[in-house]
Amino acid sequence: MKKLVFAxxxxxxGAVPAMAQEADPDxxxxxxxxxxxxSAWQDIGIAIASFATNRDVATPANANGTAALGFELASVVYxxxxxxxxxxxxxxxxxPRPTYAxxxxxxxxxxxxxxxxxxxxxxxxxxDNGNLTVGCYLYDVVLQTELVRxxxxxxxxxxxxxxxxxxxxxxxxxxxxxxxxxxxxxxxxETGPKDNRVKRxxxxxxxxxxxxxITNGQSTAxxxxxxxxxxxxxxxxxxxxxxxxxxxxxxxxxxTLVTESSNPTFAPRWSPDGRYILYSMAVAGNTDIYRIRADxxxxxxxxxxxxxxxxxxSFSPDGSRIVFESDQSGSQQCYVMDADGTNQRRISFxxxxxxSPEWSPRGxxxxxxxxxxxxxxxxxxxxxxxxxxxxxxxxxxxxxxxPNGRIIQFFRTEQGSGDSAIYQVDLTGENERxxxxxxxxxxxxxxxxLN
Amino acid sequence: MKKRNxxxxxxxxxxxxxxxxxxxPESTPPVPQDVATNTPTTGSTTPVSTVPLPGSQAHFASxxxxxxxxxxxxxxxNIDSEDAAALRRQAEYLLQYPTATATVEGHADERGTRDYxxxxxxxxxxxxxxxxxxxxxxxxxxxxxxxxEERPRATASNEAAWAQNRRSVTVMIGR
Numbered sequence: 310m311k312k313l314v315f316a317x318x319x320x321x322x323g324a325v326p327a328m329a330q331e332a333d334p335d336x337x338x339x340x341x342x343x344x345x346x347x348s349a350w351q352d353i354g355i356a357i358a359s360f361a362t363n364r365d366v367a368t369p370a371n372a373n374g375t376a377a378l379g380f381e382l383a384s385v386v387y388x389x390x391x392x393x394x395x396x397x398x399x400x401x402x403x404x405p406r407p408t409y410a411x412x413x414x415x416x417x418x419x420x421x422x423x424x425x426x427x428x429x430x431x432x433x434x435x436x437d438n439g440n441l442t443v444g445c446y447l448y449d450v451v452l453q454t455e456l457v458r459x460x461x462x463x464x465x466x467x468x469x470x471x472x473x474x475x476x477x478x479x480x481x482x483x484x485x486x487x488x489x490x491x492x493x494x495x496x497x498x499e500t501g502p503k504d505n506r507v508k509r510x511x512x513x514x515x516x517x518x519x520x521x522x523i524t525n526g527q528s529t530a531x532x533x534x535x536x537x538x539x540x541x542x543x544x545x546x547x548x549x550x551x552x553x554x555x556x557x558x559x560x561x562x563x564x565t566l567v568t569e570s571s572n573p574t575f576a577p578r579w580s581p582d583g584r585y586i587l588y589s590m591a592v593a594g595n596t597d598i599y600r601i602r603a604d605x606x607x608x609x610x611x612x613x614x615x616x617x618x619x620x621x622x623s624f625s626p627d628g629s630r631i632v633f634e635s636d637q638s639g640s641q642q643c644y645v646m647d648a649d650g651t652n653q654r655r656i657s658f659x660x661x662x663x664x665s666p667e668w669s670p671r672g673x674x675x676x677x678x679x680x681x682x683x684x685x686x687x688x689x690x691x692x693x694x695x696x697x698x699x700x701x702x703x704x705x706x707x708x709x710x711x712p713n714g715r716i717i718q719f720f721r722t723e724q725g726s727g728d729s730a731i732y733q734v735d736l737t738g739e740n741e742r743x744x745x746x747x748x749x750x751x752x753x754x755x756x757x758x759l760n
Numbered sequence: 761m762k763k764r765n766x767x768x769x770x771x772x773x774x775x776x777x778x779x780x781x782x783x784x785p786e787s788t789p790p791v792p793q794d795v796a797t798n799t800p801t802t803g804s805t806t807p808v809s810t811v812p813l814p815g816s817q818a819h820f821a822s823x824x825x826x827x828x829x830x831x832x833x834x835x836x837x838n839i840d841s842e843d844a845a846a847l848r849r850q851a852e853y854l855l856q857y858p859t860a861t862a863t864v865e866g867h868a869d870e871r872g873t874r875d876y877x878x879x880x881x882x883x884x885x886x887x888x889x890x891x892x893x894x895x896x897x898x899x900x901x902x903x904x905x906x907x908x909e910e911r912p913r914a915t916a917s918n919e920a921a922w923a924q925n926r927r928s929v930t931v932m933i934g935r
Contacts, residue, residue, distance in 0.1 A: 575879075727917070
């Protein structure tokens with residue numbers, strides 16, 4: 310992956326941009342279908358105008374040139390910001406198109422009458438080296454002042470990342486939270502009837518763009534997890550007839566077994582630093598959790614050692630502890646242990662079952678599947694306190710945290726058809742919505758913010 | 761091991777009569793549609809004039825009349841008396857055809873979480889397999905695989921369907 314380079318922003322007078330190109334803002338969104346009423350949260354109006362260009366020239370990033378690309382950049386920013394409930398953004402299709410000069414000198418009179426407290430401007434410039442420079446500016450319309458600016462040099466194929474970086478800049482500056490839009494999701498794409506479902510490993514950007522199927526569906530794929538540097542995906546495949554974890558290298562397409570063993574392995578999890586992989590392995594029917602170096606060196610360390618089922622596992626952000634599930638008490642409950650397997654203790658004591666726990670990247674919460682009649686996504690502290698259910702449907706399962714620990718993705722299965730879709734909900738239980746995916750979707754795994 | 765097999769053989773031939781006289785489970789499940797990935801389906805649905813080859817899946821399934829499947833309670837993997845009767849019939853068959861090899865599949869219903877269901881399927885497949893081994897079937901002729909909740913037999917979302925899906929199924933490995 311080409312690195313995003315911070316670029317000093319120079320102001321250059323340029324040609325007047327062309328008129329806005331056609332665009333349906335709904336085409337851009339990977340996320341749709343607002344389920345909960347989030348109008349109370351949408352209190353900050355943000356106008357996101359088409360990004361200007363110094364010179365409308367051809368670019369591999371857009372068949373219609375850099376001016377059209379500027380419109381698309383603003384559309385991506387708009388779609389990122391309109392789905393988190395904090396903002397009331399207005400996209401470029403409903404706004405006047407600023408000139409290149411106005412990028413750093415907004416026409417305040419144009420914007421002050423539009424009930425937008427905030428204004429996003431930007432530019433895109435094609436460089437001689439083939440790359441694009443994208444600038445992003447956030448202005449306070451009321452104070453008529455610039456709040457923050459940043460710029461990035463990207464390869465044409467990665468233009469959307471610059472837009473996500475811009476959305477992250479705006480989101481972070483206005484909410485005080487860490488960024489998360491410039492990130493990716495691995496998941497399982499599902500097609501076909503319930504008793505003959507085809508399950509394929511797939512990846513996409515956080516907004517659903519750049520979607521790619523990785524496996525062809527000939528064998529069932531399950532439970533993917535991106536490595537923290539996005540170079541690899543650990544996932545389960547039945548390709549040799551048995552459930553086994555493979556580590557797939559995205560660039561080369563090569564894959565290796567997580568461990569050389571004739572025993573079935575499943576539920577892969579990376580450590581936050583990417584050095585270790587947790588896996589669950591059944592030996593003579595008894596499943597326990599093991600830890601192995603991600604580079605395959607050394608011998609696996611067995612972390613649990615009970616006749617009951619111990620499965621899954623999720624590291625705390627500092628890598629020192631692991632939350633996992635076990636049925637040693639007679640039903641699935643959540644336990645915490647040190648990363649070497651010592652100090653195991655149960656943390657869930659609130660009734661119902663505790664399954665598929667995932668430690669928040671911020672460390673302060675653990676998300677899990679709460680089974681009590683229905684299957685719901687819930688959170689608790691690492692001590693098992695303050696349990697809160699965030700969703701309420703027939704079957705919600707498999708939480709995965711946004712990189713900033715503010716949003717949780719999960720998958721929802723419909724009663725009867727068994728059809729699944731990925732949803733997300735924020736930590737308050739608000740802003741629940743479904744992600745748009747090409748086909749059915751399950752087992753979401755949200756990776757960290759890209760470097 | 762050999763000695764044990766001999767004892768088991770004589771035991772199972774005695775048990776055979778008892779097992780055969782038993783009525784099959786109330787809702788006799790259909791012949792399994794799902795076979796192990798590397799097991800080509802033999803022509804159980806293709807009209808053929810010849811009798812299925814002993815040791816083939818078609819032959820086994822017709823001989824078992826539903827006893828190829830063991831059902832389990834929610835989250836459980838214990839072998840009850842009805843399961844034991846069915847497993848005795850499976851063992852008897854496997855001992856009668858000593859070149860036959862089988863896969864014991866473990867399954868879970870959809871009302872569980874993905875990873876746990878895989879572990880649960882492992883438990884069930886191994887519980888059934890261990891029972892077969894205890895009856896004298898050589899362990900080398902049995903493999904296990906867990907499909908978790910991935911291969912439901914009944915597709916409805918209700919107790920009756922889930923009860924059918926919490927199962928182990930013994931499938932002959934094609935030759």
